[in-house]
Amino acid sequence: MTSTTLKGQPLDRAVLDSMLRRRMFYTPSFEIYGGTAGLYDYGPPGCALQANVIDAWRKHFVLEEDMLEVDCPALTPMEVLKTSGHVDKFADWMCKDPKNGDIIRADHFVEEVLEARLKGDKEARGVKVVEKEEDPKKKKKKVKGATEAVKLNDAIVQEYEEVLAKIDNYNGEELGQLIKKYELKNLATGVEPSPPVAFNLMFQTAIGPSSNAPGFLRPETAQGQFLNFAKLLDYNQQQMPFASASIGKSFRNEISPRAGLLRVREFLMAEIEHYVDPHGGKKHDRFHEVKDVELILLNRHTQLAGQTHVKKVPIGQAVAEGTVDNETLGYFLARIHLFLKKIGVDQTKIRFRQHMANEMAHYATDCWDAELLTSYGWIECVGCADRSAYDLTVHAKKTGAPLVVRERLDTPISITEWQIELDKKKFGPHFKKDGKTVEAAIEALSQEQRETLAASLAVDGKITVDVEGVGNGKVEVSKDLIIIEKRTRTENTREFTPNVVEPSFGIGRILYCLYEHNYWTRGSEGDKDEARGVLSFPPTVAPTKVLLVPLSTHESFKPLVKYMSLKLRSLGVSSRVDDSSASIGKRYSRNDELGTPLGITIDFQSVQDKTFTLRDRDSTRQVRADEEKILAAIKSLVEGTKVWADIEKELPVFTGQDPDVVTLNPKSAAN
Amino acid sequence: MTSTTLKGQPLDRAVLDSMLRRRMFYTPSFEIYGGTAGLYDYGPPGCALQANVIDAWRKHFVLEEDMLEVDCPALTPMEVLKTSGHVDKFADWMCKDPKNGDIIRADHFVEEVLEARLKGDKEARGVKVVEKEEDPKKKKKKVKGATEAVKLNDAIVQEYEEVLAKIDNYNGEELGQLIKKYELKNLATGVEPSPPVAFNLMFQTAIGPSSNAPGFLRPETAQGQFLNFAKLLDYNQQQMPFASASIGKSFRNEISPRAGLLRVREFLMAEIEHYVDPHGGKKHDRFHEVKDVELILLNRHTQLAGQTHVKKVPIGQAVAEGTVDNETLGYFLARIHLFLKKIGVDQTKIRFRQHMANEMAHYATDCWDAELLTSYGWIECVGCADRSAYDLTVHAKKTGAPLVVRERLDTPISITEWQIELDKKKFGPHFKKDGKTVEAAIEALSQEQRETLAASLAVDGKITVDVEGVGNGKVEVSKDLIIIEKRTRTENTREFTPNVVEPSFGIGRILYCLYEHNYWTRGSEGDKDEARGVLSFPPTVAPTKVLLVPLSTHESFKPLVKYMSLKLRSLGVSSRVDDSSASIGKRYSRNDELGTPLGITIDFQSVQDKTFTLRDRDSTRQVRADEEKILAAIKSLVEGTKVWADIEKELPVFTGQDPDVVTLNPKSAAN
Known part of the structure; x- marks a missing residue:
């Protein structure tokens, strides 16, 4: 496409x-x-x-x-990102080219080689290849590589296409298998890269001078x-x-x-x-x-x-x-x-x-x-x-912080369940620094687990609980520290962990898409070199809303330019002045490229009667009216309450001194 | 103070x-x-x-x-910060306490101990010490340490005071000398810390997977x-x-x-x-x-x-x-x-x-x-x-980029100077990757240096130039690569490196100062516990401009609250609703603490005739008027064109249902 x-x-x-x-x-x-x-x-x-x-x-x-x-x-201690799963899982798979030492992303590599082969296949079949727009650098690399016109077996073509459709879903091992299976070679060197290894995508640093406080961005x-x-x-x-x-x-x-x-x-x-x-x-x-x-x-x-x-x-x-x-x-x-x-x-x-x-x-x-x-x-x-x-649960479990909502119940309810009671006075001193972690693990036990553990407690006088990160992950709790009993309690509140x-x-990424989506060229029908770029941003997001253009660098325009600048500022409308010596057309072209939706021209008549022309970037059409009407039109266009067609119905269209006439001279349109 | x-x-x-x-x-x-x-x-x-x-x-x-x-x-490659001087010089001096392993900032340490001794001296002299407000943590540390009431020699007192006045200006060696000279011991352990070493204050990381691209934040x-x-x-x-x-x-x-x-x-x-x-x-x-x-x-x-x-x-x-x-x-x-x-x-x-x-x-x-x-x-x-x-010069010198301004001269001038001409065809291949660096170093030679080098070139057929970062820092350039001559040229432009x-x-830091500078307490004259905090931010920066307070949670207020919210939004004024069941006084107190300058109360009369009371945070005084007048008053206060006194002159002061009467009950003021 x-x-x-x-x-x-x-x-x-x-x-x-x-x-x-x-x-x-x-x-x-x-x-x-x-x-x-x-x-x-x-x-x-x-x-x-x-x-x-x-x-x-x-x-x-x-x-x-x-x-x-x-x-x-942005600086975040490692422990937080360990809990969230990023330290263990936020990684891409990378391979190394043993010949030139290049480090390449495994999924991109598979994608690139398979696409090159499919392209070669199409060429061999005599199908005109509509070049997908690519990064120029990548294109160059491809040219260097072995994109030969080799016809592939139909079944292989289908297999490649299926792999490409699912390319985001392979893990490192699977990517490694694909590389082996299809004998994928680095297009730049002709060598098969090393098997994929995980590379964590977080930037690591140390917080504070002691280097035992690792952190990430x-x-x-x-x-x-x-x-x-x-x-x-x-x-x-x-x-x-x-x-x-x-x-x-x-x-x-x-x-x-x-x-x-x-x-x-x-x-x-x-x-x-x-x-x-x-x-x-x-x-x-x-x-x-x-x-x-x-x-x-x-x-x-x-x-x-x-x-x-x-x-x-x-x-x-x-x-x-x-x-x-x-x-x-x-x-x-x-x-x-x-x-x-x-x-x-x-x-x-x-x-x-x-x-x-x-x-x-x-x-x-x-x-x-x-x-x-x-x-x-x-x-x-x-x-x-x-x-x-998920997120609130893992952080609550790790830290013991109650990341929950407690909601008052209109009608209290009676609940019978396995409850755990810890002897806090002994429990803390017994487990010392691990106390909080062990407690959190015990509190997190399900009703089924509690029932089973109550039985072992009765039989053995102690229980064994899985506690990640403490000792070997198994912690013994003896009966002098804990009671597990089936009890009935009345609840006036309901407690729950919200979903997110x-x-x-x-x-x-959105900004980049706005560039592509709002870009077009004007005057390119006749001669491509004369095409002038326009960025038709909506006024809401346009970098500048209004360009102020005095007809020339003549001194008499200066006070009026300043006056209109201040007027626009007091309306909360951002404006820029272009009082360079370039032609009006050139100045407008520059601002079409900058996506400025509106332009005010200040000419000799403006000096006499305070009327101005207002130009619409997208149509290059202009109206002329007095200060008050022009400002009102600008305000309504910028706030989106009106569109240009409305303005043309209200204010007289202006055709003299059309800046676009000036820009028909390709030399003055350059820059 | x-x-x-x-x-x-x-x-x-x-x-x-x-x-x-x-x-x-x-x-x-x-x-x-x-x-x-x-x-x-x-x-x-x-x-x-x-x-x-x-x-x-x-x-x-x-x-x-x-x-x-x-x-x-924020991620910056090392080379840039090496040139700017940060890699070598952006450091503080730190000491280590050999007993407890604490890492302490050397200048803060000297300051802390000397201040403690001066305080002890004052106590010994029977002077009442007006405690400087301190970080509670720091205070605790001091109490632990040896702040004894020991009288010091007058000369020593003066010496200490002079050191403290210049504390920001000592380098590491000097701080180390002070520690030795005054036998400064860590207040927490009674031990003299290790000599100060430089600690670079930048967070380091690696950009990209290869770890040979060090970078900093x-x-x-x-x-x-x-x-x-x-x-x-x-x-x-x-x-x-x-x-x-x-x-x-x-x-x-x-x-x-x-x-x-x-x-x-x-x-x-x-x-x-x-x-x-x-x-x-x-x-x-x-x-x-x-x-x-x-x-x-x-x-x-x-x-x-x-x-x-x-x-x-x-x-x-x-x-x-x-x-x-x-x-x-x-x-x-x-x-x-x-x-x-x-x-x-x-x-x-x-x-x-x-x-x-x-x-x-x-x-x-x-x-x-x-x-x-x-x-x-x-x-x-x-x-x-x-x-x-400085900044433009060092980056230009390092990279060879022309970070200069070229200004057209109205009258061309004639300049006679030592000029250097390189044989580019041979120069590049000869120095390969170092070519640019060597060229930049040569171009940077002063007129005096050029004159001297011209002489050696004539005598030895080669010159030696200092080039940082290439080989051993000395580079030889033979006469087939370079010409150094006194020439006269006409300049139409002037070139200069701007100052910054x-x-x-x-x-x-500014935000913190705004908190302290705008904070005060109300009602504290009688009873300190009744003091209620106020943050008197100017409307321009106040987090929220208007609080909307329905008299109670009664259903009839809801449409009007929503109506006024939308009205304020269309004026570009940020507002918040507090429709909680707390008393009006309590709700206003909460928002005084949040620095909200204005409050609108919506009561039963509002429902009938669309009049509202408007409350001023700083005086707690209120006016009452219809919607249009209230909104106009808000707009002028938020934009700074009027102050509260102006509003009181224009609109009738309102004294009924004074929320402050309600808050005189300390329990309702709590929260």
């Missing part, structure tokens, strides 16, 4: 990329030092776009639902939120449900970052942890507000059948039919969709893909990714998972 | 601190895991305050002066800005002067963090790098706008004389008299002052302290810190340094 611009033109990624760098939306970090893969700087328009997207996110999610925002450090912002659960519940005056939210940098030490801004080592995340009572079907009391929002869903069953066709269904129906597990999850999927729409994601380039059972963590109930279509394919930009009670629904946004 | 609240009451820091934690302005990070020193989380009101301060900063600096904002990664945001200089100049269409700005997290691996939020290991910085032509006295074309701003200055000479008296002078005068080195530096000092004033810093608790010659880096021209007075003493919150051309004026803000 060929990727397209906003106007359906074929997208030339190299041209877009060069424009983004030239206008400093982004630039490789430390470039004068040769650069560091996977690290990028945002320049002024990239920063402004990011700030506006974050602002929109905060309004759409945090303020709209009174979420409790927290800001936690967080790979996500979620853990800081979970650890604050009890305090946040308190802050929320014990009311459920509620959500916390966090915006901050996270870090992943990618093995060999590629795909530009899409796979980076340091990135801004915005995450929500919505805590919900697991009983009662996880209803959401604002679900009715979104139930008619239509989403494009690619569910698990379709994918299992090896297909990719999608259905557009109202979220209400998707939840009712059980495609989406519950209302709370469905509510957030719809809210994510509305947010992406608001900030300018192309509605034809978005889908929600459900995770396959083997893609999800074992504890997750259901998980969907909002994927956006780019020239790199479908890119996961937002994840939305129902993580059940977690919408998680990769802001950098 | 005893620290005071906003209303001049003695400040009880423990009470303030407990309130800040209870209201989740901040909380120790990873607390359920035992916490990690120097790392803190901000809860919802802390996050909102931070976001508002950042927003104010961006408006005051970045937008006001069209600064070019960049966002660069940046200790400041400045380097990312310097490395982008050439691109930013280009973005600014080659116009000088201009400034870049950056807001982001920085990291310092403090040896033993204390002083709570004031010394942390991860913190938000906001930094500006203003680039200015070093010729012409570093004038600033907006200096006249600030020249009458009065600053409290503690200059270098006063400090040298061992004094601390300050002068309040207009910045125009300070620059004219040469106290502040130049207009650009003076401009930013005034702008910093205005910013701090705007966000709510107490104007009686601010001073600008000039760095002593030995405090500044050798290359700096002048440097001033904005210090804010807290219960921990005067705290450096903003630094403002004229760093000359760098205002650098520690946002976390």
Whole structure:
């Protein structure tokens, strides 16, 4: 599939990329030092776009639902990430090329070689290969490698395609088997790489001077939120449900970052942890507000059948039919969709893909990714998972902190169960520093386990309990320390561990998609070299809303430029002045590339009668009116209460001094 | 000196601190895991305050002066920080206690022991010791230690005091000498610690899987800005002067963090790098706008004389008299002052302290810190340094990148000088990978050096050049590769390396000062237990602007609460609802602690006639009016165009249902 611009033109990624760098939306970090893969700087328009997207996110999610925002450090002690599972499991598989020492990511390697072979097969069959847009670096590598036109057996072609469809789901051993089975060789050297080994993706460091306090840079912002659960519940005056939210940098030490801004080592995340009572079907009391929002869903069953066709269904129906597990999850999927729409994601380039059972963590109930279509394919930009009670449970178990909700019952209930009573006075001194851990393990025993242990306690005068991390993992507790009895108690409160629904946004990826989705070229019909790039960001997120352009550098314009700047600032509308000596057309072209939606021209008539022309970036059409009307039009366009067509109905269209006439001269359009 | 609240009451820091934690302005990070020193989380009101301060900063600096904002990664390759000097010099001195293994910061240790001895001396002399407010932990340690009432010799007292006054200026060797000379023993163990060794304060990690790419977390945001200089100049269409700005997290691996939020290991910085032509006295074309701003200055000479008296002078005068080195530096000092004033810093608790010659880096021209007075003493919150051309020069020299400005000369000039010409065709292949480095070193040779080398080239047929990092640091260049000649050329452009004026803000420290400066207690005259905390933040930065309080949980209030919420949101005013069952007084008390400046009460009369009462946090006085007038009053108060006294003149004062009457009952005020 060929990727397209906003106007359906074929997208030339190299041209877009060069424009983004030239206008400093982004630039490789430390470039004068040769650069560091996977690290990028945002320049002024990239920063402004990011700030506006974050602002929109905060309004759409945090303020709209009174979420409790927290800001936690990126530096995280090892113990926390050990409990969360990241120390053991947050890894990719890497291979080493024994010839040139290259370290390569195993799944990417398998993918690359198989794709190269399939391409060779197509060429051998005489099928015209529509080149998938690729990272230029990767392309070069391929050319170097052995992409020969070799015809493959039909069965092999099918096998390769099946492997590629499931490429995200193989573990290291399986990837190693694929490499052996298909005799995959590094395209750059012709050598088979070493078997895959796990490489933890977290950046490690030491906190404090003593080096016995290992820590990591967080790979996500979620853990800081979970650890604050009890305090946040308190802050929320014990009311459920509620959500916390966090915006901050996270870090992943990618093995060999590629795909530009899409796979980076340091990135801004915005995450929500919505805590919900697991009983009662996880209803959401604002679900009715979104139930008619239509989403494009690619569910698990379709994918299992090896297909990719999608259905557009109202979220209400998707939840009712059980495609989406519950209302709370469905509510957030719809809210994510509305947010992406608001900030300018192309509605034809978005889908929600459900995770396959083997893609999800074992504890997750259901998980969907909002994927956006780019020239790199479908890119996961937002994840939305129902993580059940996993996170709060593991941290509570490890620390003994009560990460639970206690709810007053209207009618007290009587409960008969196996209860455990510890002799605290003896228990603590007996187990010393392990006391808390042992106690937590005992408290976590199930009713069945308690019943069995009560029997052994009666017979042997002691019990043996599994306690991870203490001694050899088995701890003996004698009967002078513990009583296990069946008792009946009256409960006035119900205690439960909330489940978590977690919408998680990769802001950098979303920004990249906004570039591709809002980009198109003007004037390219006749001559490709004359094509001028435009970024049609919605005014909400556009880095600058209004460009102020005096006709020339004439002194008489200066006071008026300053006057209009201040007027716009007092309306809360960001503006920039371009009073360089470049032609008006050139100045507007520059700002079309920067995505500035509106432009005000200040000419000699403005000086006389305070009328101005207002230019629309997308149509390049202009209106002319007095200051008050122009400002009112700007305000309504920026706030989204009107569109350009409304303005043209209200204000006289202006055709003189059309800046676009000026830019028809290709020389003045350059830069 | 005893620290005071906003209303001049003695400040009880423990009470303030407990309130800040209870209201989740901040909380120790990873607390359920035992916490990690120097790392803190901000809860919802802390996050909102931070976001508002950042927003104010961006408006005051970045937008006001069209600064070019960049966002660069915290992960930084070692080479960059080697060049900047951080790898070699960004260190503190630490000692180890051989008895208990404690690692202590050498200067803090000397300070602590000498202060303890001086205190003992005062006690021995029968002087009542006014306890300086201290970290409770530190106090406990002192009690444990040997703070005996021992009278000291007068000369010794004076010596100790002089050492303490200069404590920031000793290097490791000197600190070691002080420890020996005064026989300083660890108060906790009675043992003399090991001699001080340097401990680099940067967190180290490895970027990528190969571990031969060492990196650090940046200790400041400045380097990312310097490395982008050439691109930013280009973005600014080659116009000088201009400034870049950056807001982001920085990291310092403090040896033993204390002083709570004031010394942390991860913190938000906001930094500006203003680039200015070093010729012409570093004038600033907006200096006249600030020249009458009065600053409290503690200059270098006063400090040298061992004094601390300050002068309040207009910045125009300070620059004219040469106290502040130049207009650009003076401009930013005034702008910093205005910013701090705007966000709510107490104007009686601010001073600008000039760095002593030995405090500044050798290359700096002048440097001033904005210090804010807290219960921990005067705290450096903003630094403002004229760093000359140092940063751009070292990075240019290391990388060969032209970090310079080229300015067109109106009248071309003729220059006769020693020029170097390299035979590029032979030069590159000869030096291979070192070519660039060697070339940069040659290009950097001064006119004097060139003259000398020209002579040796003529005599020996080769020259030897110092090139750091290549071979043994000495490189031979033979005459077939190089020509050194005296030539005359005509210059149409002037090339120079800009100087940098760098205002650098520690946002976390500023936030802490805002807490202390805006805190006071109400109702404490009679009974201390009845004292209720208030945080009188200016509306601009207050976490929430308006609290909406329905009289009770009665159903009839709900639609009106929602209606007013939406009204406020459309005005861009953040509000929160407290519809809990607590008394009105209790709810208002809670929000006084959260610093919410305004409150709207919705009662039965509101339901009937849509009139509301509006409450002022600071006076607890109320007015009553219809919806439109109340909203207009809120808007003008939040935007700062009116103060409460104006509102009382316009709208009828309301005295019924005074929530404060309710809170006179101490039980209902509790929470």
